Amino acid sequence: MATANMSPQRNVMPTQDPKVRAHNFDEVALGYSEEAAIDEALRCLNCKNMPCVDGCPVKVHIPEFIAKIREGDFEGAYQVISKSSSLPAVCGRVCPQETQCEAKCIRGVKGESVGIGRLERFVADWHNTYCKDEPVRPESNGHRVAIVGSGPSGLTCAGDLAKKGYEVTVYEALHTAGGVLVYGIPEFRLPKAIVAKEVDTLTKLGVKIETNVVIGKTLTIDEMFDMGYEAVFVGSGAGLPNFMGIPGEALSGVYSANEFLTRSNLMKAYLDNPDTPIMKGGKVAVVGGGNVAMDAARTALRLGAETVYIVYRRSMEELPARREEVEHAEEEGIEFKLLCNPTEILGYHNPEDPRDPKNGFVTGMKCIRMELGEPDEKGRRRPVEIPGSEFELDVDTVVMSIGTSPNPLIKSTTEGLEVNRRGGIVVNEDGLTSRSGVYAGGDAVTGAATVISAMGAGKTAAKAIDEYLSK
Secondary structure (H helix, E strand, C coil): CCCCCCCCCCCCCCECCHHHHCCCCCCCECCCCHHHHHHHHCCCCCCCCCHHHHCCCCCCCHHHHHHHHHCCCHHHHHHHHHCCCCCHHHHHHHCCHHHCCHHHCHHHCCCCCCCHHHHHHHHHHHHHHHCCCCCCCCCCCCCEEEEECCCHHHHHHHHHHHCCCCEEEEECCCCCCCCHHHHCCCCCCCCHHHHHHHHHHHHHCCCEEECCCCECCCECHHHHHHCCCCEEEECCCCCEECCCCCCCCCCECEEEHHHHHHHHHCCCCCCCCCCCCCCCCCEEEEECCCHHHHHHHHHHHHCCCCEEEEEECCCHHHCCCCHHHHHHHHHHCCEEEECEEEEEEEEECCCCCCCCCCCCEEEEEEEEEEEEEEECCCCCEEEEECCCCCEEECCCEEEECCCEECCHHHHHHCCCCCECCCCCECCCCCCECCCCCEEECCHHHHCCCCHHHHHHHHHHHHHHHHHHHCC
């Protein structure tokens, strides 16, 4: 039997050299080898009370799958994960394990926690590379369910129901399934082939995917029930970008992070002759400090920007992005303008320039320096402006990454669907909305959050739908 690994440090994840990866869209992290995965698995103490499982929104049986890795049974490990998660290759890459399962790991008390996310990624990639067995499609139970949106909550709900024999159809507004996984998260963090593989697995379980269908326009929820669906799950995400309301936001060269990333990720604007335009080169400011801001900044760098700034009104300690993503951004040369907040976007208008639209081009951004005051209602110290500290930042492009709100189309076209003041659909603990047979989860309920929390909501709703239709 292999000897336990009591090293306080986890196995290092190999990555592309920062100077190389800053100029390509290939995946940054390269993944564990079999030897590194087994060695990391040997760090797990196999705790009887399994605190790591409590930290996982979809309750993956973590010690069990890690035990399979220790034995060299990588396919067995994948099967354990698959009992709880429909998207293991995705979760292993983009879930914030450091604040969830790994935060509960006992090994983290006197050293680094077990690299649970890295092991999940390894297992999923091993399965996708070596296992050619097709998933077994369950026998139909005769019940039909519609899913609105093919993001992480919708795909999870669809997968859990399909495994129970439900006839599931997912309706996606865009031309490619995957939701935020394909339009929001860059290729260098989550290769689109990985998402396509996960979606393909679901379709082989019997899930039907209908793209280019905008619920509320092409089809309504009421019409879905008329078509014979007995329940509907709404996982339409939070695609409505927020802006600051400062002067100059209508200038050409100002993007929401959603638009900027969608043009690059989904519409391939990084190609030499793209079908959709995007600002390339020059100096770029990304306003915000979350994971989406890091994605936008690192994408801008790969699109050819000579300088990229992260402009954030709090300090590095309050930065909400994953620490790994911040470190990667710093390694790649992203400059952090902390304790700063924009007050105006500057531009010019030249009617003789045929490229110049009505509102003009960005030429810079006025900012003011901040200091941290008393804590707000969330416990974070509130940023306060320092009078007389204004300065100008020389930039050509500004990307606003200050959050998103739930898609307003669903609530505006569906009678009897209660929403809160932020536009989120109101649900109970099972994901049931104010309408019988209509469930919701993910960002459509909470506003922008994590992939794994959305998956957890999809899983909860699938269980509730099964109980509702089994009565």
